Amino acid sequence: MSSITITRPDDWHLHLRDGEQLRAVLPHTAKQFARAIIMPNLKPPVVTVDRVLAYRARILAALPASLQSGFEPLMTLYLTDNTPPSEIIRAKESGVVQGVKLYPAGATTHSDAGVTDIAQCYATLEAMEQNNLPLLVHGEVTDPDVDVFDKEKVFIDRILAPLTQRFPDLRIVFEHVTTRDAVAFVKESSSHVAATITAHHLLLNRNAIFQGGIRPHHFCLPVLKREIHRQALLEAATGGDPKFFLGTDSAPHSQASKENACGCAGIFTAHAAIELYAAAFEQAGALDKLEAFASFHGADFYQLARNKDSITLNKESWVIPEQLEFAGEKLIPLFAGESLAWKMV
Numbered sequence: 001m002s003s004i005t006i007t008r009p010d011d012w013h014l015h016l017r018d019g020e021q022l023r024a025v026l027p028h029t030a031k032q033f034a035r036a037i038i039m040p041n042l043k044p045p046v047v048t049v050d051r052v053l054a055y056r057a058r059i060l061a062a063l064p065a066s067l068q069s070g071f072e073p074l075m076t077l078y079l080t081d082n083t084p085p086s087e088i089i090r091a092k093e094s095g096v097v098q099g100v101k102l103y104p105a106g107a108t109t110h111s112d113a114g115v116t117d118i119a120q121c122y123a124t125l126e127a128m129e130q131n132n133l134p135l136l137v138h139g140e141v142t143d144p145d146v147d148v149f150d151k152e153k154v155f156i157d158r159i160l161a162p163l164t165q166r167f168p169d170l171r172i173v174f175e176h177v178t179t180r181d182a183v184a185f186v187k188e189s190s191s192h193v194a195a196t197i198t199a200h201h202l203l204l205n206r207n208a209i210f211q212g213g214i215r216p217h218h219f220c221l222p223v224l225k226r227e228i229h230r231q232a233l234l235e236a237a238t239g240g241d242p243k244f245f246l247g248t249d250s251a252p253h254s255q256a257s258k259e260n261a262c263g264c265a266g267i268f269t270a271h272a273a274i275e276l277y278a279a280a281f282e283q284a285g286a287l288d289k290l291e292a293f294a295s296f297h298g299a300d301f302y303q304l305a306r307n308k309d310s311i312t313l314n315k316e317s318w319v320i321p322e323q324l325e326f327a328g329e330k331l332i333p334l335f336a337g338e339s340l341a342w343k344m345v
């Protein structure tokens with residue numbers, strides 16, 4: 001095969017940041033994807049519908065003229081211990097909020113305003129269940145006694161499984177799943193539970209973090225896992241199950257904040273998102289499954305129309321730049337300086 005054409009994909013989990021950084025990274029996503037679910041972990045976090053609307057306006061204003069009609073940001077509200085049920089009604093009525101993001105407080109970048117105790121949120125989650133507004137979950141416990149590689153599994157047992165029992169009609173996206181335990185949980189759950197999978201978790205296992213030395217550009221949260229888990233993710237992504245769909249979790253941090261004694265978590269993949277997924281699907285001999293994963297399952301779960309136009313990928317080797325401009329700093333993209341086999345036309 002030398003070329004594939006698929007319905008234009010959407011990115012169901014994306015970090016765009018703000019200001020000059022937003023302007024620097026947004027074109028990478030907008031040239032490939034029709035829509036993206038925009039994460040609300042800004043400083044300050046996007047905890048009210050008013051902030052959502054203002055952030056959405058800043059994203060639209062940051063789009064280059066050539067991409068202005070072609071990209072739609074799908075917005076999310078940042079859940080806190082104190083988000084009132086009335087804010088859920090406002091979110092629903094706004095028509096632009098597609099989900100509410102649960103960050104356990106302290107779990108990841110800019111999550112300190114997140115939820116400290118899920119029981120604080122029950123009334124708000126009930127409002128989401130009643131108003132058909134999905135909950136998007138960063139599925140890791142923050143308990144410092146839990147091993148970093150077990151945080152996702154423990155989150156399922158302690159928080160997520162009980163939550164699906166208590167709110168059976170709440171639609172939940174288990175974001176960036178990284179373990180076979182998470183895959184199994186999603187498969188066993190009702191049709192209200194789905195998951196996104198990143199390209200980097202499909203392509204890399206945890207050895208990549210220590211390949212010949214410590215590799216800050218392979219550090220993200222949830223952290224890369226063992227090969228058996230990567231295999232389970234690949235099977236889930238390529239298996240045709242509509243519960244699994246594309247979410248890059250592309251998360252830009254400057255070179256200086258990554259290559260640091262306490263480096264930030266986050267891998268930037270927006271520069272070659274669909275090509276990276278194509279590489280993973282090709283390795284699994286499942287390129288024919290890419291379109292449903294990238295372009296159908298997410299839209300169906302979010303109850304949005306599938307895109308009408310298409311994109312084409314050519315089998316054409318190209319080299320990823322060593323670095324990208326990032327608001328006066330440098331951004332190191334995943335696989336900087338390495339070559340990829342597929343290129344979007």
Ligand code: NCD
Pocket residue numbers: 015041108109138219220221222249251252265266267
């Ligand atoms: C994300 C970020 O930098 O905002 N980092 C990451 O490693 N994925 C936050 C997140 O999604 O956990």
Ligand code: ZN
Pocket residue numbers: 013014015039249251
């Ligand atoms: Zn994320």
